[in-house]
Amino acid sequence: xxxxxxxxxxxxxxxxxxxxxxxxxxxxxxxxxxxxxxxxxxxxxxxxxxxxxxxxxxxxxxxxxxxxxxxxxxxxxxxxxxxxxxxxxxxxxxxxxxxxxxxxxxxxxxxxxxxxxxxxxxxxxxxxxxxxxxxxxxxxxxxxxxxxxxxxxxxxxxxxxxxxxxxxxxxxxxxxxxxxxxxxxxxxxxxxxxxxxxxxxxxxxxxxxxxxxxxxxxxxxxxxxxxxxxxxxxxxxxxxxxxxxxxxxxxxxxxxxxxxxxxxxxxxxxxxxxxxxxxxxxxxxxxxxxxxxxxxxxxxxxxxxxxxxxxxxxxxxxxxxxxxxxxx
Numbered sequence: 072x073x074x075x076x077x078x079x080x081x082x083x084x085x086x087x088x089x090x091x092x093x094x095x096x097x098x099x100x101x102x103x104x105x106x107x108x109x110x111x112x113x114x115x116x117x118x119x120x121x122x123x124x125x126x127x128x129x130x131x132x133x134x135x136x137x138x139x140x141x142x143x144x145x146x147x148x149x150x151x152x153x154x155x156x157x158x159x160x161x162x163x164x165x166x167x168x169x170x171x172x173x174x175x176x177x178x179x180x181x182x183x184x185x186x187x188x189x190x191x192x193x194x195x196x197x198x199x200x201x202x203x204x205x206x207x208x209x210x211x212x213x214x215x216x217x218x219x220x221x222x223x224x225x226x227x228x229x230x231x232x233x234x235x236x237x238x239x240x241x242x243x244x245x246x247x248x249x250x251x252x253x254x255x256x257x258x259x260x261x262x263x264x265x266x267x268x269x270x271x272x273x274x275x276x277x278x279x280x281x282x283x284x285x286x287x288x289x290x291x292x293x294x295x296x297x298x299x300x301x302x303x304x305x306x307x308x309x310x311x312x313x314x315x316x317x318x319x320x321x322x323x324x325x326x327x328x329x330x331x332x333x334x335x336x337x338x339x340x341x342x343x344x345x346x347x348x349x350x351x352x353x354x355x356x357x358x359x360x361x362x363x364x365x366x367x368x369x370x371x372x373x374x375x376x377x378x379x380x381x382x383x384x385x386x387x388x389x390x391x392x393x394x395x396x397x398x399x
Contacts, residue, residue, distance in 0.1 A: 076309035078103035084093050085109050085137050085183070086118070086157035087130075090260045091120035091199065091252075095154055095301045100129045109146055110157070116163065117261045121397040130309040135383040144186045147194065152308050155183060156199040157234075158229070165225035173211040176228035177235075184239045184247075196236060196247040197307045200317065202361060204230040205253070211291075215251070215317055222358060233317065240315040243379045247366035248313040250303055252320050253363050257297030257383060258390035262398050270294070271348040271385035273335055275399075277342035288329030293362035296383035299376045306372040313372060321363030323376040331380075 082099050082153035086092040087108025099106050099202055108130055111117040123130055135142040136197050137157045137312075147153060159165065165172035180198075203229075206220035221227045225307050238249040254268060276283035303320055307313045326334070329346065336342040349357065368374045392397065 077152070077305070080104045080151040081149055082152050082154065083108045083146055084154045084156060084200075085116060086155075087119035088112060088120060088122055088132070088348065089156065090117055090122070090152070090257075091255060091297060091300055092156045092303075093259055094257070094297050095120075095156070095304055096123060096130055097126050098301050098305070100126055105131075107131040107133060107146065107150070109135050109137070109142070110246065119259070119398065121394070122143035122259045124397075136181060138174055139185070140182045143175075143183050144190060145373075147183070147191045148185045150191060150194050153183075153187065153194050153196045154199075154304055154308065155180070155196055158199065158232075159225065160192070165223055165228070169224040172224050172228050176225065177231045181235050184235055184245065188239060188243050188245055192243070192245055195247070195308055195314075196244070197304050197313075198233060198236045198249040199248065199304075200233040200249040200251045201226070201229050202251050202253040202319065202363060203358065204233065205361070208361055209357045211360060212321075212362050213319070214364040215319055215367055237315055237317065246311065246314045248307050248315065249317045250307060250320055250368075251298075252295065252300060252364075253322070253361070254292055254294045255297055255300045255320075256294055257387050259297070259398075260387070262391065273332065273344075274387055275393055275395075277335060277339045278395055280341070282343045282345050283332070285328055285332045285344050285349045286347050288332070288346050290329055290357075291325055291327050291360040292331070292364060293325050294331075294380055294383070295320050295322050295376055295379075296378035296382045296386075299378055302377075303368065303374045305375050306368075311371055316367075316371070318363045318368035318372070318374075319363040320368065321365040321376060322380065323378070324380045325362045326380065334381060335384055337386075338381055339388050389395075
């Protein structure tokens with residue numbers, strides 16, 4: 072169904088040179104779509120021209136910032152689908168520079184929706200939200216009806232951005248839905264620092280022959296391989312049943328971080344790690360144990376994670392062993 076939905080369609084992906092956005096862009100190009108990616112390429116935010124290597128002639132690449140209302144007003148016109156993935160993802164950065172996080176994750180989202188409402192009200196929008204908006208879970212697994220109680224500035228602004236999308240769906244009939252992502256990983260994820268995911272740091276250290284730090288080790292998480300996340304975006308975009316809905320993504324396995332470290336070392340064939348005490352500044356905004364209940368998206372859209380964690384980690388390590396220099 073999704074293959075037919077996107078052939079010859081006109082696509083805009085914000086954050087399209089980032090980790091998930093670039094993977095989505097290449098998949099859509101393979102499905103026959105006319106794809107425009109927009110990315111600011113601000114060094115701290117994860118965009119990388121190497122992410123679309125080999126697809127340069129098959130994508131329209133626009134270097135622009137979602138905070139630029141004039142650019143976005145032009146870019147949304149004539150598009151059938153908007154995959155809205157641009158964002159500031161670092162929880163620590165959001166605490167140290169809350170104004171920038173507000174501009175990107177909140178105000179810019181509202182201006183994008185206004186541009187769509189005024190200049191392309193027929194577009195279908197899928198917004199990349201985050202499990203961070205739940206805060207510390209009251210019970211596990213976490214379903215979509217769990218109380219939203221963010222523990223940092225990033226979570227508050229992402230929550231607002233998500234609900235702007237749902238509001239515009241409900242009030243203006245601007246078809247939109249949101250996916251609450253949880254620990255997405257795989258080739259092209261940011262590995263030079265922890266702004267996107269701690270797992271990127273682990274993978275880099277393993278490949279470079281350094282020990283990596285595991286904080287606490289008892290915390291439980293689930294992880295979504297990037298190809299599975301991309302499939303969820305496609306299903307959500309292709310189905311009007313998704314309009315006005317928010318969906319959790321999740322992983323096929325639940326694992327504590329110490330066991331995850333051991334699995335990474337095993338699939339890599341090398342590497343060591345050290346258990347460390349959680350840093351105080353991060354402990355204050357950490358959500359503790361988390362894993363998702365994704366029954367809603369499974370029942371409504373037929374999505375579920377397919378790539379086992381061990382396979383996903385092996386693919387990720389293999390990718391960075393070949394392309395490490397482009398991501399440091």
